[in-house]
Amino acid sequence: MITIQDYINGLKKGKILGSKCKKCGNLMIPPKPVCSKCGSFDVEEVETTGKGVIRSFTVIYVAPEKFEDKAPYVVVLVSLNEGGAVMGRLIGVDPTKPEDIKIGAKVKFKPLIENGEQIVAFEPV
Numbered sequence: 001m002i003t004i005q006d007y008i009n010g011l012k013k014g015k016i017l018g019s020k021c022k023k024c025g026n027l028m029i030p031p032k033p034v035c036s037k038c039g040s041f042d043v044e045e046v047e048t049t050g051k052g053v054i055r056s057f058t059v060i061y062v063a064p065e066k067f068e069d070k071a072p073y074v075v076v077l078v079s080l081n082e083g084g085a086v087m088g089r090l091i092g093v094d095p096t097k098p099e100d101i102k103i104g105a106k107v108k109f110k111p112l113i114e115n116g117e118q119i120v121a122f123e124p125v
Contacts, residue, residue, distance in 0.1 A: 002031040002045040011118050014111045016050045018084055019043040027084035050109030051125070052080040054102070059095050066115050072096065078107055078122055088120030 002019055007030045010017040019031035022044060026037040029048070034041055056077040063071040074090040091110060093101055105124060112121035 001033050001043075004030055006045070007031055008118055010047070011111060011120060012113075014050075014109070016048045016080070016086060016109050016120075018046050018048060020046045025083070027080070027082055029080070029084045029086050046082070048080050048082050048084070048109075050080075052078040052086075052107060052122075054090070054105045054107060055079045055085065056103070057090065057098070057101055059098050066117070070114065074098070074101060076101075076107070076122060086120060088122050090123070091121050092123040 002017060007017050016029060017031060018027050018029035020027050021035035021038060021040050022042040023040040024038040026035050028036055035043060054076050057074055059072050059074055061072045072095040074093060074095045075087060076090045077085055077087050079085050107122040108125050110121045110123045112119040
């Protein structure tokens with residue numbers, strides 16, 4: 001069974017790992033031991049491509065204390081190509097120009113460590 005620590009270790013290696021239900025096909029990220037859709041315990045570890053599209057975003061102006069020096073920055077909700085969704089930082093864009101960020105734009109996962117923390121981040125493709 002995949003654990004949250006496996007998920008974090010995967011991020012450090014440039015991979016987004018999840019669990020997929022063998023019964024209904026639901027993809028869960030971060031991974032869970034029980035399907036959040038049908039309740040089945042029959043789940044397996046999967047590795048995604050880390051590619052997807054932006055479904056929503058927001059600009060963070062007032063950040064948590066440990067990331068105050070990074071504000072403003074953009075946080076996106078990404079629908080992965082394989083299914084499931086992940087929130088993460090959007091890098092490679094100007095957060096002062098949110099009008100340039102488009103819903104449906106393609107992005108890919110990019111490992112990022114800031115202030116000693118593993119951050120889920122995406123960049124436009």
